[in-house]
Amino acid sequence: xxxxxxxxxxxxxxxxxxxxxxxxxxxxxxxxxxxxxxxxxxxxxxxxxxxxxxxxxxxxxxxxxxxxxxxxxxxxxxxxxxxxxxxxxxxxxxxxxxxxxxxxxxxxxxxxxxxxxxxxxxxxxxxxxxxxxxxxxxxxxxxxxxxxxxxxxxxxxxxxxxxxxxxxxxxxxxxxxxxxxxxxxxxxxxxxxxxxxxxxxxxxxxxxxxxxxxxxxxxxxxxxxxxxxxxxxxxxxxxxxxxxxxxxxxxxxxxxxxxxxxxxxxxxxxxxxxxxxxxxxxxxxxxxxxxxxxxxxxxxxxxxxxxxxxxxxxxxxxxxxxxxxxxxxxxxxxxxxxxxxxxxxxxxxxxxxxxxxxxxxxxxxxxxxxxxxxxxxxxxxxxxxxxxxxxxxxxxxxxxxxxxxxxx
Amino acid sequence: xxxxxxxxxxxxxxxxxxxxxxxxxxxxxxxxxxxxxxxxxxxxxxxxxxxxxxxxxxxxxxxxxxxxxxxxxxxxxxxxxxxxxxxxxxxxxxxxxxxxxxxxxxxxxxxxxxxxxxxxxxxxxxxxxxxxxxxxxxxxxxxxxxxxxxxxxxxxxxxxxxxxxxxxxxxxxxxxxxxxxxxxxxxxxxxxxxxxxxxxxxxxxxxxxxxxxxxxxxxxxxxxxxxxxxxx
Numbered sequence: 001x002x003x004x005x006x007x008x009x010x011x012x013x014x015x016x017x018x019x020x021x022x023x024x025x026x027x028x029x030x031x032x033x034x035x036x037x038x039x040x041x042x043x044x045x046x047x048x049x050x051x052x053x054x055x056x057x058x059x060x061x062x063x064x065x066x067x068x069x070x071x072x073x074x075x076x077x078x079x080x081x082x083x084x085x086x087x088x089x090x091x092x093x094x095x096x097x098x099x100x101x102x103x104x105x106x107x108x109x110x111x112x113x114x115x116x117x118x119x120x121x122x123x124x125x126x127x128x129x130x131x132x133x134x135x136x137x138x139x140x141x142x143x144x145x146x147x148x149x150x151x152x153x154x155x156x157x158x159x160x161x162x163x164x165x166x167x168x169x170x171x172x173x174x175x176x177x178x179x180x181x182x183x184x185x186x187x188x189x190x191x192x193x194x195x196x197x198x199x200x201x202x203x204x205x206x207x208x209x210x211x212x213x214x215x216x217x218x219x220x221x222x223x224x225x226x227x228x229x230x231x232x233x234x235x236x237x238x239x240x241x242x243x244x245x246x247x248x249x250x251x252x253x254x255x256x257x258x259x260x261x262x263x264x265x266x267x268x269x270x271x272x273x274x275x276x277x278x279x280x281x282x283x284x285x286x287x288x289x290x291x292x293x294x295x296x297x298x299x300x301x302x303x304x305x306x307x308x309x310x311x312x313x314x315x316x317x318x319x320x321x322x323x324x325x326x327x328x329x330x331x332x333x334x335x336x337x338x339x340x341x342x343x344x345x346x347x348x349x350x351x352x353x354x355x356x357x358x359x360x361x362x363x364x365x366x367x368x369x370x371x372x373x374x375x376x377x378x379x380x381x382x383x384x385x386x387x388x389x390x391x392x393x394x395x396x397x398x399x400x401x402x403x404x405x406x407x408x
Numbered sequence: 409x410x411x412x413x414x415x416x417x418x419x420x421x422x423x424x425x426x427x428x429x430x431x432x433x434x435x436x437x438x439x440x441x442x443x444x445x446x447x448x449x450x451x452x453x454x455x456x457x458x459x460x461x462x463x464x465x466x467x468x469x470x471x472x473x474x475x476x477x478x479x480x481x482x483x484x485x486x487x488x489x490x491x492x493x494x495x496x497x498x499x500x501x502x503x504x505x506x507x508x509x510x511x512x513x514x515x516x517x518x519x520x521x522x523x524x525x526x527x528x529x530x531x532x533x534x535x536x537x538x539x540x541x542x543x544x545x546x547x548x549x550x551x552x553x554x555x556x557x558x559x560x561x562x563x564x565x566x567x568x569x570x571x572x573x574x575x576x577x578x579x580x581x582x583x584x585x586x587x588x589x590x591x592x593x594x595x596x597x598x599x600x601x602x603x604x605x606x607x608x609x610x611x612x613x614x615x616x617x618x619x620x621x622x623x624x625x626x627x628x629x630x631x632x633x634x635x636x637x638x639x640x
Contacts, residue, residue: 003527004527007513007515007516010516011515013515014514014515301509301511302511302513302514304511305505305507305511305512305513306524307472307496308470308499308505308511309499309504309505309524309525309528309572310496310500310501310525310528310529310576311496311528312494312496312497312528313496315528401467401472401473402467402472402473405507405511
């Protein structure tokens with residue numbers, strides 16, 4: 001076999017310019033796929049981490065009924081023994097910490113005007129531990145981390161809502177909402193900070209208060225959910241299953257079950273990457289098929305000779321397929337090396353990308369080096385040239401010997 | 409191939425072979441019921457003007473083309489062209505080809521070109537080395553073994569082609585106008601070489617030619633005209 005591979009290898013370099021052009025197409029294809037794939041991998045990684053640490057945590061625990069039925073009143077389907085649950089959850093492997101949240105809505109008023117809000121009751125110290133990526137304070141400070149220090153009920157407003165309410169730090173606003181009993185309640189809160197989420201629609205409506213303040217205005221000791229933060233993202237599914245076994249009346253949602261934006265981006269990027277892959281595949285197939293056809297045309301007489309001296313048709317076909325494989329392997333290897341070099345260059349160039357759709361802040365252009373991607377592109381490029389050499393190789397092997405020998 | 413059942417068979421025998429080509433709407437009758445016997449050890453030239461059917465006859469005897477009708481026997485066995493017979497194996501084991509334009513594989517050295525049929529025949533590395541060296545020394549090209557065809561003269565290339573044809577020790581070597589592309593001195597040298605191989609190793613040679621020099625060397629001349637033998 002190695003001797004016939006040697007013949008294929010020599011034939012590959014018979015017309016070096018043409019082989020080089022096909023090789024360049026492969027290099028371009030491999031480089032484009034690896035850089036695009038590396039960028040997408042970085043984007044997925046960055047987006048998943050910002051989704052986890054900016055908002056969702058790794059796992060969220062809900063009352064089973066909460067996700068199945070609409071609540072008639074706030075916290076009607078909340079978790080009512082959150083503190084006891086938290087203690088048990090902290091015993092589970094890979095759990096860094098857990099915290100309670102209350103989601104509620106109502107109207108916020110400055111005396112002159114009222115606006116609808118989406119409120120969240122939080123444990124400030126733990127939210128700060130989680131939100132090292134996602135919570136950007138524009139002005140002021142976050143909620144006091146020790147609620148006992150609070151003289152007033154505090155609120156932090158998202159930037160859009162603060163602008164709408166013309167709220168300054170230290171201003172008092174009134175939150176109005178329906179209590180868990182169904183009656184209306186109102187509470188004065190002091191603006192201590194303004195933050196941005198990066199999502200304009202959310203910034204128009206969002207605010208946060210301390211968990212106790214939320215429970216006070218809603219007149220309930222329940223919480224909407226428990227957020228669980230792990231030390232390793234990869235453990236999410238395993239821990240979620242474990243928590244569901246521990247708490248039969250609870251549903252554990254993994255971060256990617258809840259991350260609609262993340263999932264949309266993944267679908268979009270995967271579609272783009274798939275489309276890019278198809279285009280590159282077609283370009284490489286056409287280019288290397290053309291090379292093989294030209295090569296066969298040039299070598300028709302030689303093919304006739306090879307068949308005349310006793311080469312079997314399958315052997316001849318195999319020779320041409322080997323030529324395709326050699327071009328593919330060499331082109332792919334060079335492409336991988338160039339792609340790696342470019343990845344390093346890009347990662348050290350501090351290039352900033354514009355803000356993605358639905359976001360207000362840009363992010364650095366970085367390319368992840370993913371071994372599986374390199375391996376996949378290598379296999380794809382090699383197989384592509386093999387596939388594109390099959391038809392020309394078959395045609396070569398079916399040539400009539402006398403016609404091939406008479407070819408000029 | 410199917411055996412005829414006679415131990416004293418000619419090496420090659422054709423019976424009433426007809427070969428007709430279709431060129432567009434025109435039918436060209438290249439061979440018209442030709443019968444010919446070639447015995448082992450012959451050194452035979454097939455002569456005739458262009459279009460007389462020389463190359464067509466060689467192609468049929470070399471099993472690289474099939475007759476429109478008639479039969480070809482090789483060592484007493486009828487050649488079947490039904491696709492079930494591995495004709496490439498017969499070509500590899502029993503036949504050698506020498507072409508007018510040498511037809512060497514340009515990317516291979518002289519040594520590798522000669523070695524090629526042995527690779528197909530799955531000879532061991534040691535066997536290949538011994539057989540290639542022997543035949544390259546026979547054609548006096550051992551010193552040029554590392555040269556590629558484009559680094560050799562026309563005569564040297566033809567000697568490489570002869571070595572390639574000989575290396576598997578075939579029963580029959582078919583040479584299509586082997587001296588057409590080389591000068592007369594080199595042609596004479598090549599013919600002397602083939603003659604020596606014929607006499608020393610009893611290799612059967614069958615030429616197609618209209619070169620007088622080749623005909624002078626031949627012990628038998630078969631003259632074709634319009635696809636039939638007019639003199640033998």
